[in-house]
Amino acid sequence: MNAGAVIDILDTKQTKQKLTQKATQLDGEAVQAAGFVGxxxxxxxxxxxxxxxxxxxxxxxxxMTLLVIRQRRFSN
Structure with a gap:
């Protein structure tokens, strides 16, 4: 049964490099856009x-101060 999907098979080394570059670029842009780090x-x-x-x-x-006070009051 043919669903009509076309799949292109690419070289794995090139694909990994492109995906890594894209992910790094997007992560840097997302952090700067969030405004938490300049x-x-x-x-x-x-x-x-x-x-x-x-x-x-x-x-x-x-x-911790409250615990010390309670222990000293009730230890006598």
Missing amino acids: GTQNNGMSTWEWWASAGGLVAIAAC
Whole structure:
């Protein structure tokens, strides 16, 4: 049964190279379009990432402090 599909068989080395180049190009464009990293201008963390990390560390410190206070109150 013929479904009418035509398939072109290409050289595997050329195909892999083309796909790799395309994927690399698209990944770089997607990262820059997302606005999280400024490409060559900003290779570090964004401001919101620093603030989120700092907030997480403050929350962990607060929880640890509360645990120490509860243990010292109820250990006597």
